[in-house]
Amino acid sequence: MAMKKDPSGTSLAGLDIAGAFFAPIQQSAPASPPKPHIKISIIGTGNVGMAIAQTLLTQDLADELALVDALPDKLRGEMLDLQHAAAFLPRTKIVASTDYSVTAMSDLCIVTAGARQIPGESRLNLLHRNVALFKKIIPSLVESSPDAILMIVSNPVDILTYVAWKLSGFPSNRVIGSGTNLDSSRFRFLIADHLDVNAQDVQAYIIGEHGDSSVALWSSISVGGVPILSFLERRQIAYEKETLVNIHKEVVNCAYEVIQLKGYTSWAVGYSVANLAWSILRDQRRIHPVSVLATGFHEIDCGEVFLSLPAQLGRSGVMTVINVPISDEEAEQLRSSAKTIMELQEQLGV
Template sequence: MQKSGSSSSLGPGGLDLTQAFFKPILNTAPPSPTKRHTKISVIGVGNVGMAIAQTILTQDLADELALVDAKPDKLRGEMLDLQHAAAFLPRTKILASVDYSVTVGSDLCIVTAGARQIPGESRLNLLQRNVALFSNIIPPLAKYSPDCILLIVSNPVDVLTYVAWKLSGFPSNRVIGSGTNLDSSRFRFLIADHLDVNAQDVQAYIIGEHGDSSVALWSSISVGGVSVLSFLEKQQIACEKETLDKIHKAVVESAYEVINLKGYTSWAIGYSVASLARTLLRDQRKIHPVSVLAKGFYGIEDGDVFLSLPAQLGRGGVVGVTNVHLNEEETQRLQHSAHTLFELQSQLGL
């Protein structure tokens, strides 16, 4: 299912239209070997996968985009729908196939495929079904693109990032989960809305599990470079813990609210993942709260557990983890989050 234009490039009498349309320049030098060709593959063309794909296209992040899914008709339909927008988009070659060979030579592989929870199904059973699914996805990606960065978006993202790391055999710096990057964006929005400022001027992180045990780093929030909690203390303004907990609860519940209202989340995660792709592929060295191998950071010693920490990202993947100051309560909550995830993944037998 490669990129389709007209059904044939041949004109009358078998004349190739490309040759007829352009007069070639003879004795030209080959293309410069220094020119970079960027390829991104998206595995899973559901609502999340397609929101990511279209955001990548509109933001001109790839020269080539490959889509993979188990449903051939849905896959071809999505590919054609994107291709038909070619006149309105930066030039990107779009490929699609049920065969993972279409991903060969990818710089970044984004995995959104995942099993949906059946009503009444336990979290562990859902996770085990997703592990079985990942065992058919990750090895072929690693085979066809051995130097790529794996970016896991499927939920539960932290444990599945660990699973992807184990199945790929990649170094941990090249296996990343989307983690709390979106949670932190929601957090910044709610704080900005509360203070009536631009969210881009708010520095704030949610770390830990992408889920109920996530940790809001209130001690490190700043607006325009001013520490919020320190400012409130100096102004002798009481900031009730109840208000802070209410904002954090709204962050945790916001995804559920969107799902209840429209059935799924898509646009925000599309922008979130595209921002990660830009930082990684353009070596921007920006700091994002993403799921990384956390052992040895902030007193986390619970085995090889992945959870979100503020990490500097670049062309090689995770460059380092930011040494953000955590107060005692935040440290304890983060370690508890790590322990919760470790207990869950230890039941998988990987």
């Protein structure tokens, strides 16, 4: 029988392992050709936007960083404050303007801008105000950087990623929501803390909506490559499902606690988004749970909806979605979340 050789010369059975492991995404476009000059634009210079900017600068990822905000004085102040740190950072050109032309020829546009919820305001009304804001932001970014990848961080991130996709006209692989990448980091931290190991040695995913209806993939948890639940079952070590449920609840409540204590979240989301930017712009092809066009995956058939799934990220944006096994219960939770989001989207008129 003819054998298939991998690039290293090792003989493999005639199986398309990559084809079985990864699923192609819909409406995909190829990667932009690599450029020697990398430019990132951040829209919104609030606490989240500036945490992202600061983290990106320390990682020497961009040659140029452009900041956009509607408040000119604050914007100039933030730009100057970063520029004054030039002696302590890798060389990066930092520019800022209220005019979107400053974002021209960006490789990655990160949107953190969003309307603040007024006390007593409904979620739907807040969404309508954010859609109106995005109708100004997204077309301006597309005009200035038609080959860019859009990353949406503004909340509710799944719906606003869908809105950005519709307004941009971009193929779905070039519009990404930060999704549950941070939720998954919190999940990994809590498991690592529980087991007293390094969080980098923990593999675990939260998928679905970035919010209360997120889904914890318990079967995905491994420590040092060892799947935890199957290990416990093989060793006949008892564990209570309630313990798992409580860990997930803690993941959901983490952000609320931080907001209650300090007024906002910033540093963790800054590191999370910089982590995604690195995978994309350095073509790392790493797996991240991010908000992607989820229609067709795990029998989600309620319409065009963005939810977080483990996706491979590279220079073209979302390259593939990993075929991660999930239980019937997890799949049902995912589909229920998709229907809830779809009901809100249908009222937006986008």
